[in-house]
Amino acid sequence: MRGDLERVLFDEPAIHRRLDEIAAQISSDFRDRELTVIAVLHGSLMFVADLLRRIPLRLKLECLSVASYHGNPQTSGEVIFKQITLPNVAGRDILILDDILDSGHTLAAVRETLETAKPQNIRVCVLLSKKKQRARNVAADYVGFEIEDEFVVGYGLDFKEHYRNLPYIGVLRKELLEEPGK
Ligand code: IMP
């Protein structure tokens, strides 16, 4: 799989060092509150597992599964929620964890949907944020790394459901994005 990458952006030690920093910041910001973490699956799986083990707070974990990207690098505007019931977050402090902020469609939809459940407060944490003009105006309160507008895989992030198990994050070779059926 390494051969399918143009270059590695963040290796395992670099990711873990950054997670130490974000976890310390979140732990300090939420020290006297009981947090409900909402993990947006599947892309955030590795990130959530590694980050939460660094946060020594009393917290609850809920998972949402959404699809906004149907194996096409150009993300569609439609965000489909794959479960029927939303977590009960009324009156709670929520921290949404997602893999990457790209067009903003996913996080905007997740945020708006969770707002209907009347939480006390919502904060957003993403591992990666692409430097680009977004279709939706959403900001993350905590960002692992800012990256250029390139298609990346690994550490949970996929291309057509592959590469999630790479322990590092890298840029996928451009020609693979264009290959039909890859
Ligand atoms: P959005 O465009 O901000 O709605 O991002 C939607 C989703 O597209 C993210 O949660 C990822 O699952 C996926 N995505 C966006 N950019 C990338 C990328 O560079 N690599 C892998 N997945 C991506």
Ligand code: MG
């Ligand atoms: Mg994906």
